[in-house]
């Protein structure tokens with residue numbers, strides 16, 4: 533007697549369940565259809581799920597079937613050009629601008645290869661199979677922050693240029709410094725080396741000295757109407773620190789170590805020519821000066837980054853090009869050197885006509 537009644541009672545429940553599941557399937561279907569608008573999207577999801585490389589699984593922080601929140605926020609990246617200082621600048625600029633515009637930043641495999649051997653960087657990497665399939669919109673940056681960079685449009689933006697100015701990322705400098713944390717083995721090796729330089733002394737103040745030579749020795753006078761750091765500049769900068777810290781020692785790295793040995797006075801016993809000058813693997817030299825307490829830099833983004841990471845006092849070569857140099861089209865001193873850094877003007881007399 534009671535049995536049919538109980539069946540009658542359960543029938544609507546069954547119907548409700550059926551209707552509910554039909555609606556769910558239809559909405560899921562529609563959702564997937566909507567995403568099919570981007571043909572590469574399907575390819576990407578398929579490719580990503582067949583990847584076995586663990587590094588690449590971070591590209592999709594999601595479970596199969598649910599489009600990732602990160603992918604919804606687009607894919608922003610930056611070109612991977614130049615050497616260490618440029619690569620760091622491109623990375624930091626992408627990190628900051630993507631965040632500012634509410635998009636997810638990813639780096640190209642080449643940049644990952646360059647920077648991840650030195651630093652504990654965290655931005656996910658775009659699998660190389662995907663790079664060519666994404667409909668990038670290139671967006672060129674000059675090397676200083678501008679109002680329009682707060683409103684860059686596009687879901688698949690590739691920033692281009694050689695940006696490294698602190699004006700892009702100084703407002704989040706703690707995060708940027710965190711990204712450029714050295715791997716433990718590099719830090720340990722560097723600490724050991726610096727301790728060795730200290731010798732029997734109880735305390736020393738380490739001054740990292742980066743002397744940029746190499747291609748710039750020709751580029752500066754011939755292309756940029758400028759000079760590179762000379763003997764006089766380095767002497768003035770070193771004397772500033774010698775007067776301030778009685779225990780200062782100078783740790784010199786350069787891609788022109790021979791010039792340094794001939795032009796930096798080491799007779800006081802406080803100068804160490806520490807750099808190996810290997811441009812192909814710049815990480816060791818860079819770590820050395822970035823771990824010093826203060827910095828003397830000359831020119832170039834490598835020195836600027838070493839100073840930024842070291843975080844103490846920085847002396848830089850100022851006004852090293854003639855007025856009207858084409859350099860000012862791509863370089864704005866106030867956006868390259870932090871306001872608290874100390875500039876020593878260059879001697880431009882080698883560029884002036886001989887009287």
Ligand SMILES: *[C@@H]1O[C@H](CO)[C@@H](O)[C@H](O)[C@H]1NC(C)=O
Nearest residue numbers: 723726736737738823824825
């Ligand atoms: C100076 O640098 C050395 C080497 O990195 C470090 O051990 C020391 O704590 C620093 N000193 C100061 C005062 O920051």
Ligand SMILES: *[C@@H]1O[C@H](CO)[C@@H](O)[C@H](O)[C@H]1NC(C)=O
Nearest residue numbers: 849850851874875876877878
């Ligand atoms: C560089 O030149 C500018 C313009 O002449 C001047 O204002 C500035 O003080 C100079 N910088 C240094 C460090 O001498």
